[in-house]
Amino acid sequence: MNGPPPASRPPGPALSRRGVLLGALAGAGAATLTGCATPLGAGLLKTESAPDAVEYWNLFGGGDGVRMQQIQDAFRKANPGTPLKAITLAWGDPYYTKLSLATVGEEPPDVAVSHLTRMKTLVDAGLLQELRPEDLARHGMAAENFNQRAWQAGLVDGRTYAIPLDTHPFVLFYNTDICQQAGLLDPNGQLKPITGEAAFVDALARAKRVTGRYGATHGINADPASPWRFFQTLYSQLEGEILADNGTRIVLDDAKAARVLDYLRALTVEQGLIPSGADYPGAIAMFATGQAGFHLNGEWEISTFQTAKMPFGMTLVPNIFGGPHAVQADSHTLILPARPDLDQARLDRALHFVRSVLDQSLTWAEGGHVPTWLPFAESEAYRRLSPQSSYAAAADTAVYDPPGWYSGSGSNFENVIGSAVGAVEGGQLTARAAIAQIRSQLSVLARTPSPV
16 A cells, blocks of 8 residues: 555663563463463464454443444444454453553554553553554544544654544533522523532532432542542642652642542531442432432443433533633543554554544444544534533543553552542541542652553
């Protein structure tokens, strides 16, 4: 095919990291490699794939998994001459460990999913293929066709290594029947604007008077992710930062963090507007059964509430502290793991698959994620998609986890902070004690070299 040869794998210290990983793998013994049919075994033992096939790894379960299967089936139907081998692995660290080891073993998938906040660690380890502008242009994927917040956040030293598929923000769900009774809806049935600390408290208090139970819910008990997302949303509205120098330095602003933590504790422990002991499924169940007027979570739970056939809407988490209207978010990206045998034909098959996924952004957006592919994001079809399009502005106000090998979705970084925040919301820790705990635990991680 015409065009320049694909870029080579990034040189440098990543080679020594590969040696460390391969040594660790060899020392793990035969148990690690049992079952060659598994993705990890197939990659490391160099099991042959079908000629002209595209192998694709992802980590999607639940409603996301169903929609990704639809996207994959559509690709197969439209491309009968290109076999697609799609494999779904366990979400979180197990997925990234297997992906890294398969790439080190020089038999990775052609295309894989990575959270944007995890992707840069893979780049630092030399495990991703650079996506050059001329290669992307052949498939109509120029930078200007994407939401620029997600695109720019994914660049490493100005270079592209990942194609953002979506932005998935922390949002505010609201029960329209309860909010109507509470006088919180406008004439169009949408939630009236809520701005400021007192206004948010007032909205939750009004909803609580209607439900007789709570104003809002979110997972707290045994659920560090939800407290982390809520904290990061509010802390970012104060323009607070946590990590610097690629995660090697802690720059947590104690005063700003304490302000957020004291506010969250007031909502739960002191005023009882949010239940302090709810876990993730319990918080969802209380909202779905009308025990709360609001629910704070990732937008992906839209399918849960649609299935429950309850009346609800969705919007941005309010600007409570008056700074930039920031919301915690991440993006799913499509990446090409580095491989020594990447030729022009294989590269173009992989990029053709990536483009086909983008072209099915409607299917993906129906599951709640905000599309980054502007040809769809700016279309009338997306504007008509309700309530999904009502929080589309989150893509432009997204705050991603700061860089660091231990940072990103489902990471130790989020678990450390989320656990401390949850303990404040549950009444087990004061703000001061939580901040001390966060500093102590993050400092250990900041001093620890990256394992990849």
